[in-house]
Amino acid sequence: MAVPRSGVSTEARHALRQLLGDVDRDLATAFRDGADATALARRRAEAVQRIVVHAWTACLGEVEGAALFAVGGFGRGLLFPYSDVDLLVLAERADAARLRALEQYFTTLWDVGLKVGHAVREPAQCRALAAAEASVFTSLLDARRLAGDPALDARLRATVEDPALWPPAAYLAARLAERDARHARFNDSAYNLEPNLKDGPGGLRTLDSLRWLGRRLAHAPDFDAMVAEGLLDPAERDTLARAEATLHRYRFALHLEARRPEERLLFDYQRGLAARLGFEDEHEKNLGVEQFMQGYYRAASQVERLGVQMVERFEEMLEPPAAAQPVGADFLRFGARLAARDPDLFVRRPAALVEAFIARLDEPGIVGFTADTMRRIHQATALHDGALAGDPAVLAAFLRLLRRGAPAVDALWRMNRHGLLAAVIPAFGRVFGRMQYDLFHVYTVDEHTMRVLRNVARFADAEAREAFPLACDIWPTLPTPEVLLLAALFHDIAKGRGGDHSVLGEEEARAFCMRLGLPENDAERVAWLVRWHLLMSTTAQRQDITDPEVVERFAGAVQNRERLGQLYLLTIADIIGTSPKLWNGWKDRLLADLYSATRYALRSDVEPARDAAARVRECQRLALPMLAAEGFAEAAARRLWADFPDASFLRHRPEQIAWQTAAILRAGGATPLVAVHPFSVRGATELFVYTPDRDGLFANITAMLDRLRFSVLEARVLGAANGMALDTFLLLEADGQQPATPARAEELQQRLARALAQPGPVHPTRRSLSRQLRHFQMTPQIGFHPAGSRTQLALVCADHPGLLAAVAQALVDAGVRVHDARIATFGERVEDFFLLSDRHDAPLDAARQERLRRALLLRIGQGRG
Structure with a gap:
């Protein structure tokens, strides 16, 4: 064995560091000027190889019984600007002198500026680890000797090529298990808003895995060899090559943008990367960042689709021959x-x-x-x-x-995976990989569409009845299920074109249905569903569906029960397919209530809407037996109700009226009364506050709800004739969007009651914006509209912690009272509607509206959120 060298001098280390810096600057300049990212990554690997070999020679000399190998991406001859340099040292013996030399060697590499990952193993130890762990065996497939004893290269090759070590069937199973575990960490989708270029589905690791499988199962280590073996055709190979080139380009740019080994396309970098790579805004529905991300999604989905097909081919290779x-x-x-x-x-x-x-x-x-x-x-x-x-x-x-x-x-899902669906419906190909730059739509348009179709299919499955009882009842009544499937296919097909995608999609759907030979009535149903696929969700979330006029307008638009059922199913499937987090018990109940009320309104024998007085009497009649069951006398209830406004009985269910009345009677006049129903008939936690009314009460309640981390879905703020406030809130936990547990409901009741018993204002907790929300701030849009004896405020703005509490404080600042509030959040975008009056219960005049506008902008910020 040669004697270890004295190492690399301080001056030499400085020179190597300078050399590495010059190489990286030159590569960055070349990339900016349009050079190929793969070629640049190879150039960097070559430069780094010269440095690590030079340092090896300086520290260990021409050593026997030890060798240096590049593994990982370095082993494949690719290093991106901030990639780790993965090294393996195989050594016959790890004596003290050699270990000191290796320690000096790795310290030198770190001093030079390389981020080194390394392992030092004896050959027998390396083989044992490879036999035990498929990941270790896989890393050896890419191992490439850089320096040292050639005999150890032969020993490593013998380990890798040993047919007894991870035979094809076992290796395929191990790789698939690793793939499934890795994908599970990234929500099993290539279409996430902040995808991982390397490890996410369809990422660079998928391409590496195909090469590893090709080598182990078919002795075909690259895509050209797989074409020769019949595993790929030339067109598929070219598709994979183009996709890999895109992923390499994006990864090179991402490292430069982040100035670190970042593999996730975070919102922090997406706009900067789009500009760096030359993408420009076409119009507000096709931003440069959306075009940039579409390039990624298309590449990743192509890799993922072909990857799945390649695995099927590998599986077929291993199957015994079968008779036709x-x-x-x-x-x-x-x-x-x-x-x-x-x-x-x-x-x-x-x-x-x-x-x-x-x-x-x-x-x-x-x-x-x-x-x-x-x-x-x-x-x-x-x-x-x-x-x-x-x-x-x-x-x-x-x-x-x-x-x-x-x-x-x-079958449609599989046709899409094979590229056939876009060939039959060319417009679908235009939304392949199309993303929307927001936090609401968590999938690309094509992936979202496939998920909506799968959700629709669930309604035919008996196992879905527990989660979707009404939807499962409606599905068998549809005479033409193809109408709903086509509406699901086309509902978002015009995204990214500019203009209203519902209007453009209606035209696209009608034209395709006519080519398809669908009967004219069915074609019109499909077109109508595409045009109005958002009608039911916006009506339910933005309007008061307990108001008969709202229901009658909606019924007039829907026109018949069949269309109502189809729209209900499409609406649910669309919401869940947009983001699983959007669906909750409150929305379930809200849409079911609108469906039931509209179905009743569409009956041919239905009577005209009863007058308000009749509806008040009916609500009271139904609530009285519920109160009697709890031991409360009718007379006591009616004395209390004499002070209730009619709106209480018009806007609440009899069950709610009974619950609120029982709470007040049980309290025996003690205030403030705070009652909490953890899971109400409305599918959310219901909060009821009965206390002497005063200006700022709504602001105090919302501030306390913000402190306790509850999201407000709906608020009813009413005043009794005796000066008491009758305020009702529907809530979900801010973290998780679920109703409160009994323990949380008790905490809410006690802490809010204590807060309201104090005379001063309640201040919300100040919390910073999340990393994601910081990238989606916007100037608030504030609109005022007449609403009878009230004024409606429509507020559209970016979400942020404590927003509703800030809005409530602005209402106090402007001397405005709240009578109703409907709160809707779509990702980073908030669309809230408030029914307001001045402190004399009159509509807001122009001066008061302007005062409120200024107060809102002051409280919620010009785009800070």
Whole structure:
């Protein structure tokens, strides 16, 4: 063994650091000037290799029995601007002198400015770890000797190539388990708002995994070799190469933008990256940042789709040969995989492309297509190009598929994964990878659409009845389920074009339905649903659905029960498909109430809306037996109700009136009275406050709710004739958007009661904006509209902690009273509506409106939120 060298001098370290800095600056300049990111990453790996080899020679010399290997990305010959430099040292013996030399070596690399990850192992130890852990074995596949004893290179190759170590079936299973665990950390979707370029679904790790699998299972270590082995066709290889080039370009830019080894496309960087890469705003519905992110989503989804198909091909390789069994006239079954009888079937008869997915749907036990059939589907789809969208036979097959109802959704999802759906509906291809730069839409438009379709299909599943009883009742009554499926497919298809996507989507849907040969009435239903797919959610969340006039207007727009049922199902599926966090018991109850009230209003024999006095009497009549069951006399209730405003009985259910009345009678005149129902009939926690009315009461309550971290969904602020406030709030926990637990409800009751017993104001807790919200601030939009004897305030602004409490304080500042409030938050965007008066219960005049506008801007900020 050679004697270790004395190491790298201080002057030499400085020179190496200077060299590395010069290389990185040159690479950054070259990238800015348009150089290829992959080539630059290779140049950086080559430069770093020269440095680490030089330091190795200086510290260890021409050593025997030890060798230096590059692993990870460095082993593959790629280093991005801030990537770790992963090294493996194999050493026959780890004596004290060698360990001191290695310690000096790694210290030198850190001093030079390299972020080094390293391991020092004996060959036998390395083999044992590789045998025990697939991740260690995988890391050795990329190992590349840089310096040291060549004999250790041969030993490492022997370990990697040993067929007994991780045989193909075991290695495939291990890689798939690793993939599933990794994807679970990123919500199992390539379409998250802040995706991980490296480890997320469809990221660079997916491409690495395909190469590792190709090498271990088919002795095909790269995509060219996989083409030679028949695992990929040239078009698929080129698609993967283009996607990888995009991901490399984005990763190189991200490292430069973040100035650290960041792999997540965080909001902090997205706008800067879009500008760095030359994306510009086209219009407000197609921002440069959205175009930039669409480039990522398209690349990632292509990698993910082809990755899934490649895994199916690897699985097929490992399956024992199966005898052919006929499936209809055009297909054969080989075990659990479907194949075309005629290799030219899809070229000769394009409709068979859709029929293949129908056959797969109908044949039990089928898990996929054979590798050859998958390839022919892709080749035929590309060959026919735009002709599929206008081919009557293709469209007829597509309509037959849609008429299967809920089972068709699985076929549509698979058609989308194979690129066929966009070929049949070209407009769908335009929203492939289309994101919206906000916190409300957490998926790209195409992924959102697929999730909406899956949600629709759930309503046909008996297992969904517990979660969606009304939806599961409605689904079997639909005479034409294909209408709802088409509406789900087209409801967002015009996103990103500019203008109202509902209006543009209606035109697109009607034109496609006519080409499809759908009956005219059904085509009009699809077009109507696309045009008005937001009507039910906006009516329920922004208007008072206990008001008969609101229900009658909505019923007039819907016109019939069939359309109402379809709109209800589409609305629920759309909300859940936008973000799972948006759905809660309150929205469930809200939409169900609107559906039931509208269904009643659409009855042909329904009487005109009863007058207000009759509705008050009916509410009281239904509430009295509930009070009697709790031991309260009718006379006591009626004495109390004599001071209640009619609005209490018009705007609350009998169950709520009974609960509020019982709370007041039970208190025996003690105030402030605070009653909390953890889970009310409205699907949320209900808070009732009965206390002498005073200016600033609403502000104090909302400030305390903010302190206790409750979100307000709805507020009813009423005044009794005896000067008491009758304030009702519907709440969810701010963290988790769930109703309160009994313990939290008790905490709310006690702390709010104590706060209201104090004479002074309650101040909300000041909290800073979250990292994500900081990137989505906007100037508040404030509008005033007449509303009978009141004035409606419409406030649209960016969300931030304590917003409602700040708004409530602005109302106090302006001398304004609140009578009703409907609170809606869509990601980072708040759309709140308040029914207001001045302190004499008159509508706000122009001067008071302007005073309130200034107070709001002062309290909630010009875009600070």
